[in-house]
Amino acid sequence: MCGICGWVDFERDLRESRATAQAMTETMACRGPDDEGLWLAPHAAMGHRRLAVIDIEGGRQPMIADEDGQPIAVLTYSGEIYNFVELRAELAAHGHRFLTQSDTEVLLRAYLEWGEGLAERLNGMFAFGIWDARREELLLVRDRMGIKPLYYYPLPSGVLFGSEPKAILANPLIRTPTVDADGLRELIAFVKTPERAVYQGMYEVRPGHTVRVTRDFLCRRPYWRLESHEHPDDLATTVGTVRELLDDIVTRQLISDVPLCTLLSGGLDSSAVTALAALGLEGQGAGRVRSFSVDFTGYSENFKPDEMRDTPDTPYVHDVVRHIGADHTDIVLDSSDLMDPAVRAAVLRARDLPIGIGDMDTSLYLLFRAIRGRSTVALSGESADEVFGGYRWFFDPEAVSADTFPWLVSPGFGRFAGVGALLDEDLTHKLDIPGYRADSYRQALDEVPRLPGEEGLERRMREISYLHLTRFVQILLDRKDRMSMAVGLEVRVPFCDHRLVEYVFNAPWAMKTFDGQEKSLLRAAAADVLPPSVVGRRKSPYPSTQDPSYEEAVRAEASRLLGEGNMAAASLIDPEKVRAVIDRPEVAGGPSGGRASLEGLLQFNAWLERYRVRVDI
Template sequence: MCGITGWVDWSKDLTNETAQIYKMTNALTHRGPDDKGYWISKTVGLGHRRLTILDPEGGQQPFVINEGNRKYVMVYNGELYNFLELRDELLQKGHRFRTRGDTEVVLRAYLEWGIDAPKYFNGIFAFAIWDEAKQELVLVRDQIGVKPLFYAQKGGALIFGSEMKALLAHVDINPEITYEGLAEILTLGFRTPGNGIYKDIQEVMPGQVIQYNQQGKKETTYWKIESYAHPDDLDTTVSTIREYLYDIVNRQLIADTEVVTLVSGGLDSSGLTAIAADLYRQQNKGSLHTYSIDFYDSEQDFATDYMRPSLDTPWIEKVVQHCQTIHHKIDLTTSDLLEYAATPYRAHDLPGFGEYEVSLYLLFKAIKQRAKVAISGEAADEIFGGYPWYHEDKRLHMPTFPWIHLWIGDRQYNRFSYFSEECHRLLRPIEYLHDQYQAALNDVPTLPGEDPLSADIRKFSYLNMTHLLSMLLHRKDQMSMSVGLEVRVPFCDPRLVQYVWNIPWKMKNTDGMEKGILRRALADVLPDDVRSRKKSAYPQMKKKEYYAALQAQMQQILDDPQSPLLPFLNPEEIQREIIGQAVPSSMSAPIERLLQIDRWMKEYQVEIRP
């Protein structure tokens, strides 16, 4: 994994702008601490920071190929899991390779198939190719959107980068947001796919190719989810899922460095860990190392709730014993969370999600002491329908995104009472949320003739896959790459995603259990009690002193007339509902979000414009 950035401009001689290109590249040092490289001509400047996973000697970038009278230059972030097969195919077509890794395969695939090349790729990637003869920049992002890629057009120039901090390092891009951008931050808690929040910044969409030349920009979608009747019976579906999982994990264990797995004791991470451990034994690779996150005294503080019906630790111990892994449990304290509270917004260059991201960051920081690659279970709940709200009629018909309804509470939009009258007048947060929800529904690939419940579930699944999963993947990427760790996500394999998308809802929940089809596919892989465990959400800090510290920090905002967030808040409501309540720490999410916004606005000197 790496960090990539670049600048195309026909109005300047970029050989005189090397300092600017160096600055943009160095902003991504955390993504690629092992190496750096640049390629600069009059028209284009490309920068690369490298985290070495494959082919240490041959994978330096920017990667250049001179073919006849044509020159191609690429910066690439990602892993191609089918690069060995593609390499063989390209060899048969007459290509000759000077390296053994996937970087050259990606660029030679472009030489062979042009912008259709990504259709052949199985992996997680974001890359840019400069075609010197065409005077054209090509930006590409993987099918599911695991790897990020942002860009901005300024006049006739285009600036891009793996993270927004690379763009913000450019002299022509300022930390400005409009009222619409602020409405997105205050209401959604995540970015609408494609929206960079900052003025001028956009996001390359999953499965998209962007071509940019002197005539302008052209966007092409090379992959998207498709709806059609599922062709297989139950037994065939179970065996197909299992075959996919073994093939996917086997491919994702390939690295010139150690690979570890995350395990929570839940179905998804436990299943991947068991498959990885089995493959390790088959391939005589020794013992697999596994990692989990928790908080000190979590057993003492734990109480069941809607999202967390059981404690993780006993289940993790079962999985570790079954898989015979070498396990590392990372326990965090209130002090840990408070010390690293700035990490989320500095990683995203936007407000983050408080303790959830801080704890992930600290977990990844611990893993990086041993390994450069980890495997994680993201996406299983989105594609198989594992969240509780998939199985409740009342939430199927909510007027907004289900996870936002969970944050808002059962009293419709009650959390918006935290905002001032002026905020409601300028930003229209309730209307903005409604509009974004309706726009998301309009994109659902429907299946004609489907029964009403199945059609509702399909809409629901699409929202989870395109919006919630997008946020979770970006969170995972930013927190892991903040410490230079690559996290692979087998459930995001586009073959599996497309196959599972069309499995009928009743079949997905076979045996009367959510994700029943996945539980069957993992039979003989996991112990029965682990397979039947109900979903339990990510661990949460329950210490009252943590919430008390957040309350004190919120009070400081209300007492600070220079706070950039204060004009948008309703101090009386916050004083009554947040600061004045001795509530459990389950209320920490909304207060953490407000603290993140205020700190981000101050540190980044954000300007808000109508």
């Protein structure tokens, strides 16, 4: 896993802009602490920061393919190609010779053999740029599910690109980072519109798409999208197929030349990944699986159920550890860890945007930082809820029938409201967030691949599955990537394998809930490797601290900021709304929407100050 960036300009000699290209590359140092590389040509600059995972010595980048001593293609790449062994053999049969054991060289040679068509052949998580020196054109490619981020900024005579916005913003051609009304809407709406990158003029490469840049045009092309078709298998065959896919996926994702572990929450998803990883490692003679979980001081002892969580994680984590014999570590945090100014600043720096979710971002960053001292690669259960239908609102009739994104109707949504609840009334009216959400929702529905003759609940649940697999999952994958790569940890997500996604997407909803519970197919497929307590456990999201002292600290910090009178967000927020939330009594039994709003305000204000953002509305 790595950080990439680049600059193409057909009207200047970029060999004279080494310092700028180097500065862009340096912003990616957290993503690639092991090595760096920079390649310059008259009209292209390619930067790379490397986190060495496979072929430590041979995978250096940017990687160059030459012919008669002249570069013909240059690659800067972030990610993992899990089928690179098979592709290598196929390319060798076509006459390609390899000098390394890296998947990077396989990717570069695949481009020389198949051009833009290489994307359809890849199984993995990836974001990369290839400069074709023969044609003088750039190809940007992002994986099907958007596991790895990739941003670009079109210029009158070229383009800037990078793994994160900060790489692009480091170029002096972007004089002042600007956010317009749509950008501000995107920050607040919690809908993750494809391609929108919040900053004016900047875009994300859409998952499953390529972007080709030549002297004359910029072309976006989909190479993959979800499709609907009849599911041919009965229940037993479906469960068996899911298990076969998971066995293959997890085994492939255990490949690593550096220490590897799993993230274990005690829920069905992460427990299944951890148990299957344990089996895979045992089969390889590689010893016990190493696992990590996050907890808060006194959380289990003082836990209070809320509308999203019935139980604390730790007892279930320890059940799994005993059941499979994992080498496990609990990472226990307290409120002082979560309020540490340096940690909060690091989280904002990782995000580049104030779209975090308070302590759930901060604790994830701290968990990953602790893991990074002992492992370089981690397997995660992320995205199983989107694939198999695990969220509680999938089973809430009001959310299912609502004419909007179902998660916006969830009783727990208030804790993700962020700074939007505190904006000035005139600004709130001008932004019209309900209208923005409605437009985004209609756009998403128009994309849904329909199955002829499918009606009623089955039709609606296909829509809801599509909304989660193309919108909601992007919010979580982006969070996971940013918090992990901020400390140089590679997190792999087996449930995002496109083969599994395609297969389960087309399984009928009745089959996905055949036992009356959420994620029935996953539960049945993994039940034999899990303890009964986990098999029967209800969905419980990533934990959020319930320590009253944390909420008190957030309120105190917001009060201090409001009292200073010179905060950067002053012209955008309503101080009376802020004061009302600060003075509101705390809500027992977990984090409140008020706390979330204040956390959002603190991060929003810090972002305006540190990134010197101009809000143009």
